[in-house]
Amino acid sequence: MTKGVVKVLVVDDSAFMRKLVQEFLSSHDKIAVIGTARNGEDAIAKIRLLKPDVVTMDVEMPIMSGLEALKSIMSENPLPIVMLSSTTKEGAENALLAMDYGAVDFIAKPSGTISLDLHLIKEELIHKVLNASIASLKKPHTISPSLKVSKLISKKRPELTDSKPERRDHTLILIGTSTGGPRALQTVLSRLPHHLNAPVVIVQHMPPGFTKSLAHRLDQLSQLNVKEAEEGDVLEKGHAYVAPGDYHVNINQHGNHLSLSLSKEPPLSGHRPSLDFMFESASKLKNIKKIAVIMTGMGSDGSKGLVQLNQKELVETIAESKDTCVVYGMPKAAHATGLVTYTEPLDEIANRIVILAEG
Template identity: 35%
Template sequence: MTGTGQKPIRVLIIDDSAFNRQTIKRMLEKSPAIEVAGVAVDGYDGMKKVMKLKPDVITLDLEMPRVDGFTLLRWLMEENPMPVIIVSSHGEKSTVFKALELGAVDFIVKPTKSASKELEAIEGDLLRKVLSITSLNMDKLRKNISWVGYKDAVMPKSYERFEDKDIKIVTMGASTGGPAALQVVLSMLPGNFPSPILISQHMPYGFTRQFASRMNKVSALTVKEAEHGEAVEAGKALICPGGHHIMLNRTKGETVVTIKDSTEDDIYIPSIDLMMKSAAEIFGPKTIGVVLTGMGSDGKAGMKEIKRRGGFTIAESEESAVIFGMPHEVISAGAADMIASLQQIPAEILKRFKGQE
């Protein structure tokens, strides 16, 4: 039992690197709320340990001998679904997103011996993600992933008729569970969507370009990683580069993107609050804010600012949110004009442009 009387979160570490196993174990053991149930040297060993130890959460390497991480993930989601956090290297960007599509809930970038500052940052990230598992709903995550699979087989709409031609901007923020949630929303918006979209998904540096590329394949919108100085355009969704913040600026009659470096003091990277406040300052009542699944309070202040300036705000409902933390914070602060399930959100956004408010 922990000091609060709750059972500790039991973690199984699966990694073929002894250094990584020891490093991750040492990090996790710093929290009294976490117990390392065991370690496994590859996927085959991991399968046996899962059945024997019955952990609450798994940290998983992908590239391993005998049975790799993908094979274990498929087996796990069929036989005994449980939260899995991928431990990856920067060179495994495409494989990370494949793992998320198979059912992993999140990922961290694999630590190295020499990068002591990186190691400290990873430790905090790892602990936060493991501790958030108690709020995570695996059934909702699997439902979103299966919905994404269904949408992949259907060509998204390229055209809809819009009554309201007045330019608006849509801002969306998400954290844990966000990649699948964003894919659901973006796949349901038409290619002639009459507004720019800005997205902040909590994700480390180096992964968002690959993420944007995958989103672009399942959406009729143009989805890409945002670039500094790039103009926002209708029908284009810009994803904030990992490890940075995205803001807007007016210059020479255009609204352009400003990419800002993060600092060691920043709690949430990218910051949903900074993005939303920046958009609300420029677009005022023409701003739409959407907060999806995630742990913490990022997005609450941004949604309050959008609402204060007369914009429209939507928080994902508990019914569909993989982790209800961020939407709950928005709702509790009175900053949500509407609470909607993930599958309802695209239709509610579209109503703002069709005179159906």
């Protein structure tokens, strides 16, 4: 086996799907498919025998489902798992449940359990398997209340041309995340109080059909009112809005009110919704205190927009610490701008948001 090659086990009850996924992954010179499995039980046995670096696993399988196998694997022998899910409502809910159980990421099959057009997601499949191979499976650190101390980044912040303090009519919280994001969002939003003195707008890299289920799940777990963003939504304090899959979100200002509009403008760096797009939109808002939060995720989405946000006024920026990120990509890119104010472990991000929003 060539050094640096990612060893993958492909799990699916369909022989056709196993063959297709294997062919797609094997076409990349950094991936080697070392085995296949027909169901969850077979997968557990093959993992013990073959010791893969990454597993791709179908959700719906006979004898033992992907979700059942996932729970067993993560308790016995944790390793990065990418789930393949249908785009039905049940499929979306199962994909989010898989994230809770410890899956690193998921891929939506284009057309059901047996997707004859799986070639449409070939590049995404390869990309997510490679990402999964470098993901951290460490559990988020639990910080004692007596140790709620943030690391303040000591880089020099840009100076404002006007030294007079600006009047701020509102506070706006902007959150972006990608790989590992659903669990991170669950942790943060479940700890925010219902009387939060600001609306929250969220960009999570996720395909159409899944963001609605994500918003519903977060709504059940949070004191905030959480919904998938819709055209014309007026932003309210104590409410959170999740950008819908395949749409950018614009934040518009009408006097003392803020509203959302959705855009089908081209993806930015492969993403729609894009955090850079949302940040750039928010940079045009006047007399608004902005709190930017960048959490776990591959790539650099958010870093260019962060520069835009800071061009006219300072923004309080929170980046998730490396220790708790599933993938330390987006927060790392944010740090490289020199504009991150606070580095927080996942368990402390909500606390920092509340302090900044109330201050």
